[in-house]
Amino acid sequence: MPGQDPFEGVTPVSIAGDADNRRMTITWNDGHASELTYEWLRWHCPCASCAGEGGAPGELAFTTELTADQTMLDDLQLVGSYGMSPTWKDGHHTGIYTFRALRAMCPCPECDARRRSTAASPS
Ligand SMILES: [Zn+2]
Ligand SMILES: [Zn+2]
Incomplete structure (x- = not known):
């Protein structure tokens, strides 16, 4: 059906951080696995100051390069059962990534295609 959300009810079965390679692997209950680099995550921070709000561009629109601290994960909190909120080394922690959105944005070649x-x- 058009408009139906293909990722309705998709949740992670595991989130495995890999600090050495600065990425995490999320395995989903639909059998898919997403490999997300910390840098990719930070570029996709959905908070109002990074991504903008109400049609206004956020800081990321004016950013060409992220600093090492901005892409270093300090901590990761789950937000209810629907999302997660990373704390970055530079202190930024207001971005809440919903799992549904992450699954939909999965950057792997298969999902991209x-x-x-x-x-x-x-x-
Ligand atoms: Zn942000
Ligand atoms: Zn994928």
């Missing part, structure tokens, strides 16, 4: 084909087909 699926998003492209979905966008291309008028259906």
